[in-house]
Each structure stands twice: as structure tokens, then as C-alpha cells.
């Protein structure tokens with residue numbers, strides 16, 4: 019097992035390039051199952067979750083060539099439509115093969131992903147939507163078994179906004195007969211990225227980025243070459259790290275238009291933020307002010323940035339309320355932040371954070387992906403040395419985070435525990 023050793027107290031300065039987005043890359047890679055022609059993706063981040071998705075696709079029979087950040091997928095020889103528990107249990111996003119498999123092969127057997135540390139995370143809405151499109155579905159021995167002679171377009175209204183649910187249904191509907199309307203669709207930029215890629219493969223989709231996506235099924239999709247969008251959560255995490263340490267960080271190769279809610283909160287906290295076409299610079303102007311956060315679907319404040327802002331609030335002036343409305347258990351970082359000296363109380367879905375003068379280094383344990391990022395940020399601020407254990411969570415979603423932080427001046431090392 020590996021861990022990070024961090025000596026805090028150094029303001030971060032400089033520029034880092036943002037990697038491709040995990041949450042865009044995963045559905046995009048799965049979408050290659052929809053065609054028998056090769057699909058090439060550029061800007062694919064090197065992440066544990068991407069490795070898992072590639073292993074899963076290979077397990078189904080896809081031929082994959084990977085060269086640096088370029089991945090070529092040939093799904094012409096798919097021999098299995100079964101996504102096994104062993105792979106699915108390590109990554110919930112494996113459920114994203116369900117839609118493409120039913121759409122192209124008329125059957126799929128996908129292990130139920132189960133919950134994870136941030137919540138129960140059921141996939142009932144994915145299943146409800148597939149049924150509406152005509153799939154017959156039963157749940158047996160922990161697997162979703164789906165069959166369909168053919169999928170037929172339908173109107174699907176999900177009970178809540180679901181990102182991977184929207185993506186799965188979008189991928190199922192592109193090859194269905196007739197028109198599908200996804201109501202209450204997720205507006206996340208990663209959904210838009212997927213829709214754009216599908217359109218470049220020949221799909222007929224309108225309304226992506228709105229709550230109503232209309233898909234007219236086509237008979238066949240063809241190969242494409244597609245560049246994965248930049249990771250807005252990685253970008254946001256580095257901007258918060260810069261401001262929290264009293265530094266000045268510019269993230270490049272990203273899309274500032276997707277960082278609206280995060281930039282707004284950095285400004286409210288008192289940082290100076292300047293944006294260009296493909297970059298954002300956040301500069302500390304001294305001690306920050308505590309900011310209230312309420313996580314909601316895009317374009318509101320993303321739950322995937324909640325933990326990082328909590329780290330910032332712990333050393334800001336005043337008190338703040340952080341309300342998590344998306345996942346029922348996404349405060350696992352709180353006890354760890356408290357170990358650094360943070361003053362936080364949780365009452366239901368709301369955490370009250372009272373800013374302290376300083377944090378002091380301590381041994382820490384990562385519990386999930388964004389919690390890990392929050393602990394790294396807090397450790398970069400804390401006086402003295404901290405260690406962050408269980409960083410396999412971090413490696414799921416951040417490409418070489420410690421190397422990028424080092425280029426900004428951070429004193430951070432990865433060691434074998």
C-alpha cells in the first residue's frame with residue numbers, strides 16, 4: 019500500500035495542465051461498444067478507473083490499443099455480454115456498459131455495483147429506463163439480466179437527476195427504434211461530452227445540456243476519433259489547493275465555462291479569479307472568508323467539490339454551513355479533518371465549519387476519492403508533517419496528483435507504506 023507524506027505550509031505557485039475528465043472518459047470508453055468500427059479517444063487520463071474500464075471492455079472481447087493518453091477500441095469481436103462482479107465491485111461506473119450492450123447485442127448481464135462509502139447509490143432509475151425502452155430485466159444472484167429483441171424509443175422521466183443514469187439511457191436509446199425523450203436529464207458537461215461523441219458516431223441527439231434530451235434512434239453507429247473533455251473537478255481541486263495555501267495557481271487546458279459554481283465560491287471566499295479561454299487563475303488575497311455550500315446537480319455546486327471546499331472553510335474566517343444533498347454519507351472526511359484540528363459539527367446533511375487559525379499535521383486516512391483530495395489540500399495547509407494513507411482512492415480519479423503538486427512547489431512524496 020502507498021501513502022503520501024506532505025510537509026505543509028508552502029504556498030503553491032505556478033501552472034498545471036488539467037487532465038482528461040474521469041467522469042467523461044468512463045462513459046465514452048463504454049460507448050465504443052455501440053459500434054463494430056474502431057473508436058479512438060484522445061486525452062484519456064491515466065487513472066485506476068480508466069484501467070478498470072479498459073479491463074472490463076477487454077473482458078467482453080474488445081481489442082484495445084493504448085498509447086499514452088490515446089486509446090483505440092475495436093468492439094467488432096465482442097464475445098461476452100457479461101460484466102463480472104470482480105471488475106464491477108472495484109468501480110461503480112462499470113454499470114455504464116449496460117446500455118450499450120443491450121442496444122447493440124440485445125442482452126447484458128451486469129453485476130449490481132452495490133453501494134460505496136459515500137452512499138447506497140442504487141441503479142433503479144437505470145433499470146426503470148431500460149424497461150421503458152422495452153428491455154426485460156430481472157435481478158438474480160446480484161446481477162442485472164437484461165434482454166431485448168429490440169429496444170423501442172419511449173419517454174423516460176427519472177425520479178431524480180442521475181448522471182450515469184442519463185448516460186446509460188442515452189447510449190441505449192441511440193440504437194433504439196424511434197424517438198426517446200429523456201426528461202429530468204442530467205445537464206452535467208460530461209453528459210454533453212458523451213452526446214457529442216455519439217453524434218460524431220452518427221447518433222441523432224438534441225437537447226444535451228438541458229433537462230430534456232431527444233434521441234432519434236439510428237440503425238448503426240460508425241467509428242470516430244474523439245477528445246475527452248478536461249476534468250473540471252481536477253481543475254477545481256487545484257484551484258482550491260492554491261487559494262487554501264495562500265498561493266497563486268493557474269490551471270490550463272480546461273474549460274472555464276464548466277467551472278462557474280466553483281469560481282463563484284472562490285470569489286465569495288475572497289480570492290482573485292481570472293479566466294481566459296482555456297485557463298483559470300486563482301490567487302489568494304490573504305485569509306479567506308468562510309463560504310456556505312449546498313451541493314446540487316449541474317449547473318449548481320458539484321458534490322465532487324464539496325470535500326475540497328470544506329478543507330478551505332476549515333481555515334477561513336467565520337463559520338459556514340455545508341449541505342450535501344446528493345449523497346447521504348459524503349462527510350467521511352470530517353473526522354480526518356478534525357484530526358488536523360478543524361472545528362466541524364455534523365447535523366444530518368449539514369456540516370457547520372468554524373474556521374480555525376491553523377491546522378497541524380497528523381496521520382490521515384483517505385475514505386473516498388474526493389475526501390482524499392480534501393485531505394491532501396488540508397495537509398498542504400497544515401503546519402508540520404501529515405501522511406495520507408489509502409491513496410488508492412485518490413488514484414481512481416487524479417492523474418499523478420503529487421507530481422503535479424510538486425511542480426507548484428508542494429513538499430509531497432509518495433512512499434510505500
Ligand SMILES: CC(=O)N[C@H]1[C@@H](OP(=O)(O)OP(=O)(O)OC[C@H]2O[C@@H](n3ccc(=O)[nH]c3=O)[C@H](O)[C@@H]2O)O[C@H](CO)[C@@H](O)[C@@H]1O
Nearest residue numbers: 041111139140141142143144178179180181182183344345
Ligand atoms: C462516474 C461518474 O460520472 N460519477 C459521478 C456521477 O455518479 P452517479 O451517476 O453514480 O450519480 P447519480 O447522479 O446517479 O446520483 C445522484 C443521486 O441519485 C441517486 N440515484 C441514482 C441513480 C439511480 O438509479 N437511483 C438513485 O437513487 C444516487 O444514489 C444519488 O443519491 O454523478 C455524481 C453526482 O454528480 C458524481 O458525484 C459522480 O462523480
Ligand SMILES: C=C(OP(=O)(O)O)C(=O)O
Nearest residue numbers: 041110111322387388415
Ligand atoms: C464519486 C465519484 O466517482 P464515482 O461515481 O466513480 O464513484 C467522484 O468522481 O467523485
